[in-house]
Amino acid sequence: MTDLFAPLSADARSSTIRFVIFSSYGNDSCALIQWAHEWRLEGVAVVYSDTGWATAAWAERVQKMEAWARSLGFATYRTTSIGFADLAREKKGFPTQRYQWCSWRLKIEPGMRWLAEHDAEKRAICLVGVRHEEAKNPNDGRAQWPGFSPKSGNHGDRAVLAPFVEMKEDGRNALLARAGIEVLPHRSRECRCINSNKADLRLFDEADIDTIEALEAEVGKTMYRPHRCMGAKGIREVIKWANSPRGAYEPPEEPAAICDSMWCEQ
Incomplete structure (x- = not known):
């Protein structure tokens, strides 16, 4: 791994991909981009997964953050997919918390295709901004995420580095402050997610x-x-x-069924 951190020549700097950050451009992934900059990593590719289901405001943020990443000397890319709406049409329904087929079709599979195209020899290290602190419970996958994995199936069997696993929110926010980026009070909005709270x-x-x-x-x-x-x-x-207070929402009553026999009392 030592060679990956060695400085690149001027000719190789613009073409060699050594580190890949799959970024939603939310708080954690923007902090990760700043971390890579502060560690002076070279050959960094920042890849945004375009789900085709982002809010209008988020699309504007992506453009702004891509420009910022490029100003740091990083290359920016976007993956393409069938898009959430066409995927829902194909499936004739929506994903659920139990069957989240959207993640594979919109993010993981397109990301693996991008990696195969841009890093065929599997030499790049993928960086992720996972933090243990974000886990909702011990069964949450983020709770036990390793700091380093030599082979990740979701990344085409490439090595994955997670430098933030033990980092607290204050540390993450400090990175954003040094980047001049305001901390968002919400999660990334690259997809109008079925898991939205x-x-x-x-x-x-x-x-x-x-x-x-x-x-x-x-x-x-x-x-x-x-x-x-x-x-x-x-x-x-x-x-x-x-938008209702906790426990205060009352769904509208279902309309009463109408009997077609005309023998029921009206």
Whole structure:
């Protein structure tokens, strides 16, 4: 691994990829880019997974952060995929917390294709911004994430380095401050995720709601499961639930069934 950290020649600096950061351009991945800059890593490629389902505001942030990464001397790329909307049409439904096939089709598989194209010899090290502190419970995959893995299946059997595993939020925020980047009060929004919590959902604007509502109507199913939202069905009701006080949401009553026999009392 020593050779990977050795300085590159001027000719190789613009073409050799030695480190790959798959970035959503949220807090952790932007801090990771700053970390790579402070450690003077060379041959860094920053790759954004375009899910085709980002909010309008997030698309603007990606452009801004890509320009910042390039100003540090890093190369920026984007992966392409079928896109969330077409994937939902293909599946005739939406992913669930149990069956999250969207991650593979929109991020992991496109990322592996990108790696195969740009690092066919598998010499690059992939950097990830995983932090143990972010794990929600002991069973969360982030809780036991290793600082270094010599072979990651989700990265085409390449080595993966996670320099932030023991880092606390203050350390992450200090990196962002040195980069001149404001800490976001929410998670990255490169995808209107099915795992969105109330805080995430409150950030959806009318354009987001209209887009999801149209896809729900086309697919014939709701994106968010009613049992996780106190019975709210459809994105507009889910937004009402998200903006209601805890336990206060009441779903609208289902219309009574009409008997076609005309023998029932009216």
